[in-house]
Amino acid sequence: MSYWTAFILTLFSPVIGGFIYGLERIVRARMQGRVGPPLLQPFYDFFKLMDKRSIIIHSFHAFMGIMYLFGTWFALFVLLSGGDLLIAIFFHVLSLAFLVVGGFSVRSPYSVIGAMRELLHMVAYEPLYVLSAAALYLVTGTFQVSGILHSDHIPLVYLPLLFTAVLFSLPAILKKSPFDTAEAHQEIIGGPEIEYSGKFYEAIYTAKWIEYVYAFFFIFLFAGGNHILGALLTVLAFFFFNLLDNVTARVNFRQMVAFHWYILIPLAVTNLMLIALWRS
Amino acid sequence: MEKIVYSLFLVPWVLALAVFLLPGTHLHRLRQLITFLSLPLLSYLTYLVWNGHLPLQIETSHWLKLAFTVYDYGLLLYFLYQGIKFRDFLVTVLALFQLFLLTWVLLIMPESSVPDFYVDRLSAFMFLIVSTVGTLICIYATKYMEQENLERENRFVAILLWFLGVMNLAVSVNNVEWFFALFETTTLASYILIRFRWDEVSVRNALRALWMNQIGGIAILLGLLFGIKYYGFTHFTQFLSLSGKPAIIMIPLGFLAVSALVKGAQMPFHRWLLGAMVAPTPVSAILHSATMVKIAPYLILRLSPVIKGTLLAKLLIITTGFVFVSAGLLALTQENFKKILAYSTISLLGLMMLTASMGSSVAILASLTLILFHAVVKALLFMEAGIMEKLFKAKYIEDIRRLVERAPITVAFTSIGFMSMTIVPYGIFVSKWMAIEEASNFLSHGAYVGSIIFMATGGVILALLYFKVIGVMTRKRGEFLRFQLEKVPFVYLFSTVPLVLFVIVGSIFIAKLLALSINPVVEAVVGAPAPIMAKGLTLITPVSALYGWQIIGAFVLLLIVPILAYFVHFTGTDRVYEYTCGEKLELNIGTYNFFCIQVVEPFVETAAVALFVLTLVLGGGLV
Numbered sequence: 001m002s003y004w005t006a007f008i009l010t011l012f013s014p015v016i017g018g019f020i021y022g023l024e025r026i027v028r029a030r031m032q033g034r035v036g037p038p039l040l041q042p043f044y045d046f047f048k049l050m051d052k053r054s055i056i057i058h059s060f061h062a063f064m065g066i067m068y069l070f071g072t073w074f075a076l077f078v079l080l081s082g083g084d085l086l087i088a089i090f091f092h093v094l095s096l097a098f099l100v101v102g103g104f105s106v107r108s109p110y111s112v113i114g115a116m117r118e119l120l121h122m123v124a125y126e127p128l129y130v131l132s133a134a135a136l137y138l139v140t141g142t143f144q145v146s147g148i149l150h151s152d153h154i155p156l157v158y159l160p161l162l163f164t165a166v167l168f169s170l171p172a173i174l175k176k177s178p179f180d181t182a183e184a185h186q187e188i189i190g191g192p193e194i195e196y197s198g199k200f201y202e203a204i205y206t207a208k209w210i211e212y213v214y215a216f217f218f219i220f221l222f223a224g225g226n227h228i229l230g231a232l233l234t235v236l237a238f239f240f241f242n243l244l245d246n247v248t249a250r251v252n253f254r255q256m257v258a259f260h261w262y263i264l265i266p267l268a269v270t271n272l273m274l275i276a277l278w279r280s
Numbered sequence: 281m282e283k284i285v286y287s288l289f290l291v292p293w294v295l296a297l298a299v300f301l302l303p304g305t306h307l308h309r310l311r312q313l314i315t316f317l318s319l320p321l322l323s324y325l326t327y328l329v330w331n332g333h334l335p336l337q338i339e340t341s342h343w344l345k346l347a348f349t350v351y352d353y354g355l356l357l358y359f360l361y362q363g364i365k366f367r368d369f370l371v372t373v374l375a376l377f378q379l380f381l382l383t384w385v386l387l388i389m390p391e392s393s394v395p396d397f398y399v400d401r402l403s404a405f406m407f408l409i410v411s412t413v414g415t416l417i418c419i420y421a422t423k424y425m426e427q428e429n430l431e432r433e434n435r436f437v438a439i440l441l442w443f444l445g446v447m448n449l450a451v452s453v454n455n456v457e458w459f460f461a462l463f464e465t466t467t468l469a470s471y472i473l474i475r476f477r478w479d480e481v482s483v484r485n486a487l488r489a490l491w492m493n494q495i496g497g498i499a500i501l502l503g504l505l506f507g508i509k510y511y512g513f514t515h516f517t518q519f520l521s522l523s524g525k526p527a528i529i530m531i532p533l534g535f536l537a538v539s540a541l542v543k544g545a546q547m548p549f550h551r552w553l554l555g556a557m558v559a560p561t562p563v564s565a566i567l568h569s570a571t572m573v574k575i576a577p578y579l580i581l582r583l584s585p586v587i588k589g590t591l592l593a594k595l596l597i598i599t600t601g602f603v604f605v606s607a608g609l610l611a612l613t614q615e616n617f618k619k620i621l622a623y624s625t626i627s628l629l630g631l632m633m634l635t636a637s638m639g640s641s642v643a644i645l646a647s648l649t650l651i652l653f654h655a656v657v658k659a660l661l662f663m664e665a666g667i668m669e670k671l672f673k674a675k676y677i678e679d680i681r682r683l684v685e686r687a688p689i690t691v692a693f694t695s696i697g698f699m700s701m702t703i704v705p706y707g708i709f710v711s712k713w714m715a716i717e718e719a720s721n722f723l724s725h726g727a728y729v730g731s732i733i734f735m736a737t738g739g740v741i742l743a744l745l746y747f748k749v750i751g752v753m754t755r756k757r758g759e760f761l762r763f764q765l766e767k768v769p770f771v772y773l774f775s776t777v778p779l780v781l782f783v784i785v786g787s788i789f790i791a792k793l794l795a796l797s798i799n800p801v802v803e804a805v806v807g808a809p810a811p812i813m814a815k816g817l818t819l820i821t822p823v824s825a826l827y828g829w830q831i832i833g834a835f836v837l838l839l840i841v842p843i844l845a846y847f848v849h850f851t852g853t854d855r856v857y858e859y860t861c862g863e864k865l866e867l868n869i870g871t872y873n874f875f876c877i878q879v880v881e882p883f884v885e886t887a888a889v890a891l892f893v894l895t896l897v898l899g900g901g902l903v
Binding site for chain 1: 720726740856
């Protein structure tokens, strides 16, 4: 992917993410036997939020919210520009840092608890992503995203267990049930988001759309050079993820970390070791 | 050239003597000046060594050997005396055992004509760290002691300066017996420094540090003993000649590696380093960053060409990787700021030794980068811990709450220190990144799979830890109405600002730094430089690249944005109190302490003991 395509894709990623989010709300509603909101509902929300009176706690907090948006945006560009996959993963951590520091910076218990849980989310899914970068390297022979996208091998064929693990941790990265402890609307009312409002909440809201693009592009990578399969995979992952969101209840953070560390990571490691042994 | 190397040992000692002989409160300025001299002097000498012809082998006269032997006995007898004086059973017994082993070694030691000093680029690299970071800590210590106890300042600073000379000497000797002497001298130095306050806890912790490090000394002596028995080897260069030969007897190397694990405070021998926090903060700074614990990765790096690919190396990878993760986990349960830093040192030392044991050129490069950046960052963080303690009376995480409102500089420096240990694009991250990508090449070996799991999980645990602390510091009540920097004494700024600048500039120009400065060291250790390239700011590794624009982008996000955050004021918006879902309660917000992890501590220690024994028994070929 050239820099220009990457740049344009990144620039429009909030729009893409918004559509994905709109679609998600419809799909989830249909699964529950409801009609659901219109596809453009996220954008209507966007304009409504922009109209609201700006209320903030203090500028540092509000600024961190905006920087979370730019950090995520930049992380997405790093991923799409075809550079190193591991670097892109760690840039995602960097962008999360703003949300976390912002969440910590106000004296609101929900916000502080949410920020801490946000970090625990990272503890849960992050090793899995590092392992999948190593696994993709093992199959395609490169850490470069552009190389993986032009690879002759289809990583999915070699990495079924790892792919399953990544699929199951998708809710953790996007904060959806069963792994939505960081936001947990019924419990801590959005966690780090609670103290944002108006335009500043909009920034967080948009950043989350960008994270959708980020996460689903990661799924797309598992098809290697076969882009049609990649698209199919992403759509399937999208439906699976919504199904999971609908049928599961929230677990607590210990269960989340335990599930990732004791089930998903061993699954990924098994796959990694078998493929490495087979190759050697 | 020889004279320059000698003066690297002697200059700190002379300065130390000068400082020691100038007691009294009125001479404080003079002592400060003398201490300050160490920075330009040692840096210049190191510069000369770095640019000289390396490796340098220096033959020494016979009387020096005799002097070292006499010194050895004197040192061990002093340990024995301390053991008896404080009625410490372990210290006494271990000192006796060491005396016995030393005598045995001297009896069977063959005459050899191998030069006793061997200064290569790895030694010069260690000189570099000691003579910049180490001296800055000494300068810092003059101010710190002024605020603590001016009467004993001369002693304290003199010991620190003397320690620098010892450290320089320790990394340039070739004779293993001498190395033992200097290894135990650093033990002595840490012992004296830890008990410096002379209260009950200090003495107890100092004695613990003493006996644990004595075990390391015993391991060296045993390694030397078996080295003589099987090969007739008494020098490091002789051991290095074994590299590449199949089916070598690993016993001596196993013992030497174990001594490195002890010195590097790897579990189960981590408590001595934690105990060091009772001493004045510059002690922790110097033990954790420039000296003492850095002997451990140094020793592994020295031996890495020989142990590369052997079972010993693989077991070392697993053991140190395990420590990397579990020390990070245990750090989460701590509330004391210095203890958190101590655990993270243990953890990162594990990573340094892990990468050093991997032995390939890229891994060695990663290890050296880690050593360099860790030395700088840890020195910085401990200095900041000292500043918090002296200026803001903050020792625990609870005390540093909302520090950002009072002390923006301290918080900014501490945050840079913490972030540089985990996030892109700082030096420590780059080395971790290179290590993960290097380990991915060898995933058919269990040890390397282990290393990749450890690196992935350990890194994220440390990120959790650091952000927890940063989060507590940056909590605040309202707007920055008046932006006011706190008043930090000049000496404190003088010793911390260069470190911060190095971390930032070194990370921006990481590609150049690695390619031009650290790669020659790799060449000295492995025999061939790592296949990396610098193109502008872009770092190109064999399998991938870290682009300059990524580095710059991350710096804009991480460095400029937080500073900007002080000055951004959104006008035209309304300020409200926290919503907190409409609840009106008196709030006292703490942070997560992860006490739940304490449950696993016994298991972690048991596993660490098991791994330690496995490394020695299987890795050392004692089966």
